[in-house]
Amino acid sequence: MKKIDSIPTGKIERVTKLVSTGVKVGGNYLKYYGEKVVNPNLTKDKLHENNAADIYDGLKELKGSALKVAQMLSMEKNLLPQSYVDKFSLSQFSVPPLSAPLVRKTFKTYFKKYPEEIFDTFSPDSINAASIGQVHKAVKNGNELAVKIQYPGIRESISSDIALVKPIAIRMFNLQGTSDEYFQEVEDKLIEETDYKLEISQSMKVIEDCKKIDNLLFPNYYPEYSSDKIITMDWMNGIHLSEFCSSDASQEERDKVGQTLWDFYMFQIHSLKKFHADPHPGNFLVDKDGNLIAIDFGCMKEIPNDFYIPYFEVSTPDSLNNIAYFKSKLYELEILKTTDTKDEIEFFTNMFHELLSVFTLPIQAEVFDFSNPDFQNKIAALSEKFANDKTLRKMNGNRGSKHFIYVNRTFFGLYNLMFDIKAKVKIKDFEKYLN
Incomplete structure (x- = not known):
């Protein structure tokens, strides 16, 4: 490459x-x-x-x-x-990496030393290269390490990139008149992802809070070999989750990995009220024993109670069966507004009722089989329906609290991972880890 x-x-x-x-x-x-x-x-x-x-x-x-x-x-x-x-x-997890001279220069700039001055051995060629940084393999005192180096100038370009993307997003997603807090939320999270000292502290906190979860492993982090642009952690042996999904793994192995992933996210969301908000396969490995390994905590989202409570209350069967109560929760979540017309209230109430009736099917079940394509097909059908809805195009798509951005992204990402794993999971299994 x-x-x-x-x-x-x-x-x-x-x-x-x-x-x-x-x-x-x-x-x-x-x-x-x-x-x-x-x-x-x-x-x-x-x-x-x-x-x-x-x-x-x-x-x-x-x-x-x-x-x-x-x-x-x-x-x-x-x-x-x-x-x-x-x-x-x-x-x-597969983009063109920085050249070796630029890696050494970057390391010298941010760590004041070349990598070979710190580690016993350091591979000049990256193992993985992604959007914000790339990973190199190193050895120190006999321990295999993964060293993530942030690309130069990434943090400084975030604000201008968001400014460039904003008008395109407004047009694509019908967000005319939208509040700047949506874009500020995205910008703030991207800036956090470039703060590697913050990522180390978040990682160590997640490890401490979630170490009780069965079949879930994490690398150790080494602050003494890290800086605000470099993270050093244990090298973890395993295959990317996407490789596991496309392998000939048995249903029992798939259920084990899927259950661990589900429990990990549900425990974070419902117990910690702060969770890993970047659920893509590049952030997870599976080892030879079928343990799930979480390796990246740059993007974390905290849910305030005034959002968490109505978000999950609106999803209950009682809420879906009581339109007046359902509608009151839509106001709390800023999906409905006091300035809406009668037609807007009726349209968005019906729209979100239909969406949530499908979207919440897994969390309302005792056991859910993500290998069954019916649920995925229902979501796909709704996506196509609303993408082609001429009435929706005429209305202001600026709906909901800013917290929806990363909470919904996390649930959609988690669902997609579960579809790929094809696991059958016990939905409330995570409750055994609650205090």
Whole structure:
């Protein structure tokens, strides 16, 4: 794989790269419509494939928050054409790494020493390269270590990247008139992810709180070999969760991994009220004994009680069967507004009732089988229905508290991982870990 010697960090450089990517996408559309004149039966499959490749190629050179957007979109399997999902999934743990000279320079800049001055051995070639940093293997006093190095200039470019993405997001998701707090929430989380000292403290806290969960393992972290741009932790042996999902693992093995993952998230959400908000397969490994290994805690989301309580109350069967009570919870969650018209209240009440009636099926069950495609198909059908809803397009899509952004992202990401694992899990099993 080609290595990168520099990353565009200035606003002009990054805008230029995005503009050039847009020109390529525009060319793809012109080519598609030209060919469609000759062949009216031509589908958009090739167009989607070309656009996905050009967009990903542009984002992977920018890295940082721009590439993080692709990573987040890769989890939205029901919202994007498959060609985009396939291409953007590469951003989870397979993008062009920094060259060895730039790695040494980065290490010297942020740690005041070259890596070989700290470790007994240090591999100049990265093992994994993702959106914010890349991982190298090292050895110290006989211990195998993973050293994550943050790309230079990533934190400094976040605000400008968000400013570039904002008008596109407003148009794509019908957020006209939206509050800046939505975008501020995303920006704040991305800035937190670039604070490696914060990540180490969060990681060590999660490990302490969740070590009681069966079949769940974590690396040890080494603050003495870390800085605000470098994290050193144990090297953990295992395969990425995506590899496990595509393997010939037995149903018993799948159920074990799936149960551990489910318990891990439910315990964090319901006990700690703070959880790992980046559930993609690049953040998890599975070892030879079927233990789940969690290796990245850069993105953590805290749920305040005034959101947590109505969020889960609105999802109960009693709420779904009592429209007046259901509607009161929608107001608490800022989905309905006191300024809404009668038509808006009726439309969004019916819409969210239909969504939650499907979305909450797993958490209302005693045992849920994620290998059954019915649930996934129902979500996909709803996504397609609302994507093509002309009434919804005319209405202001700015709905709900800012906390929905990462809470919903986490549930959608968790569901997608559970679909891929194809596990049957006991939904309330996590309660045995509660105090």
